[in-house]
Amino acid sequence: MDTYLSGPYIIYIIIPVSFSTHCLSSLTLDEALISLAPHTSNVEVMNDGMHYIEDAETLLSHSFTYSIHAPARSVNIASVLEPIRRASTEIICDSIELAVSADAKTVVFHPGYYAFTEEYDKAVSSLKKSLAAISEYAEDAGVACCVENMGNWGYFFLKDTADVPLIGDTPFCLDIGHANECATLEAFLDVPFMHIHVHDNDGKSDAHAALGEGNIDIKKVAEAIKRFGVECPVIECGTLEASLASAKVLEGLL
Numbered sequence: 327m328d329t330y331l332s333g334p335y336i337i338y339i340i341i342p343v344s345f346s347t348h349c350l351s352s353l354t355l356d357e358a359l360i361s362l363a364p365h366t367s368n369v370e371v372m373n374d375g376m377h378y379i380e381d382a383e384t385l386l387s388h389s390f391t392y393s394i395h396a397p398a399r400s401v402n403i404a405s406v407l408e409p410i411r412r413a414s415t416e417i418i419c420d421s422i423e424l425a426v427s428a429d430a431k432t433v434v435f436h437p438g439y440y441a442f443t444e445e446y447d448k449a450v451s452s453l454k455k456s457l458a459a460i461s462e463y464a465e466d467a468g469v470a471c472c473v474e475n476m477g478n479w480g481y482f483f484l485k486d487t488a489d490v491p492l493i494g495d496t497p498f499c500l501d502i503g504h505a506n507e508c509a510t511l512e513a514f515l516d517v518p519f520m521h522i523h524v525h526d527n528d529g530k531s532d533a534h535a536a537l538g539e540g541n542i543d544i545k546k547v548a549e550a551i552k553r554f555g556v557e558c559p560v561i562e563c564g565t566l567e568a569s570l571a572s573a574k575v576l577e578g579l580l
Contacts, residue, residue, distance in 0.1 A: 341552075341556075341558070341559070341577075342367070342368055342557075342558055343366070343368065343524075343560070343576055343577060343580075344368035344391075344558045344560045345362050345365065345370070345560070345561050345569050345573070346370045346395065346523070346560050346561060346563075346569075347359070347370065347372045347377050348372045348562050348563070349563050349564060349566045349568065351372065351376055354376060354377075355376065356384050356387070359384070359385075359390065361566065362566075363388065365566075365573075366573075368392075368393075368558050369390040369391070369392055369393075370392070370395055371393070371394050371395065371430075373395055373396055373424065374395070374399055375399070378397060379424070380420070380424075381424070381427065382424055382427035382428040385424075385427075386428060391558075392429070393431065393432040393433070393521070394421050394425045394428070394432070394433045394434070395433075395435075396418045396420075396434065396435040396436075397417055397418075397421070398436045401414040401417055401418070401436065401438070402438040402439060403415055403435070403436075403437065403438040403452070403453060403457070403460070404437060404438030404439060404440060404449045404450070404452045404453035405438065405449075406441075406445050406448040406452055408452075411455070414438070414456065415459050415460060418433070418435045418460050418471075419459075419460065421435070422464050422469050422471065425469045426467050426469060430469070431469065432469070432470045432471075432472065432520075432521055433464065433469055433471045433472075434472055434474050434499045434523075435460070435471065435473055436474055436476065437473050437474070437476065437483040438452075438453055438456070438482070439479075439482040439483065440481045440483075441481065442481075450492060453483060454494070457473065457494065457496045460496075461495070461496055470497060470520065470521075471497065472499040472519075472520055472521045473493050473496050473498060473499065474498075474499040474501050474523070475498075475500060475501055475504050475505055475510075475514060476501075476504055476508075477501075477503070477504035477507045477508060478504075478507045478508045478532075485504075485508045485510065486508060486510040487513045487514055487517055497519075497520040497521070498517060498520065498521075499523065500514055500515075500519040500521075500523070500550075501523040502522065502523065502524055502525070503524075503525040503527050503533070503540075503542075503562070504523075506527055506540065506542050507529060507531065511542065512546075515546060515547065515550045519554055520556065521556065521560070522547075522556055522559045522560065524537070524544075524547065524559050524560065524562060524576060525537070525562045525564075525568075525572065526539050526540030526541075526542045526544075526572070527540040527542070528541055529541055534564035534568070535568060536563055536568035536571040536572050536575075537571070537576065538571075539568075544575060544576065545579060548580055552580065559580075561573050
């Protein structure tokens with residue numbers, strides 16, 4: 327929370343936080359939204375697994391302000407197999423259409439991976455081709471689309487800042503838990519980001535734990551959130567209890 331002086335008054339600027347439905351992934355999406363309603367007016371829909379939807383009907387039955395996390399588990403926009411790359415890109419664009427229908431302003435997606443080191447250059451070419459198509463689609467739709475850094479998982483792109491030039495003008499989403507797992511958080515905090523996923527871990531696994539349960543310096547993260555003007559940080563913990571505790575910590579710093 328920032329404080330500003332205005333004449334004889336003190337004005338407090340409060341940055342609201344959003345809750346990812348990831349914390350209630352075992353429930354249906356409607357059940358998850360009902361459970362979140364007492365705690366927040368901002369939700370990021372993890373459009374995957376139990377929460378995958380093809381239309382906005384469920385979202386429109388609630389009064390949240392939304393962002394959308396596009397499907398990731400079966401998607402690879404960097405695939406060197408053109409049918410898979412093309413289908414993966416189309417799936418991201420489907421989430422952009424969902425965002426339009428739900429009046430969500432932001433869509434987050436993963437950068438994909440290469441299966442063999444020998445295919446790296448081809449995968450980079452595929453990634454850039456997909457990013458160009460997604461960015462064009464998002465611009466036409468009037469939706470902000472950003473690509474997220476990855477955890478320490480095989481041959482995924484964006485595990486460290488050396489890959490940032492590969493995304494070109496595509497806006498960036500910082501996942502602090504992923505960066506901490508890869509021991510690259512400090513470097514990523516210097517990369518401008520328009521969106522952020524907040525959760526903690528001990529640097530050894532992607533635990534999606536509550537802030538304070540791992541070793542992330544959340545004060546430095548909060549400083550970067552304010553420095554880059556991120557309007558609604560997303561709490562992406564593994565449980566609702568962890569999300570509520572993390573929101574309290576983060577709101578106290580913003």
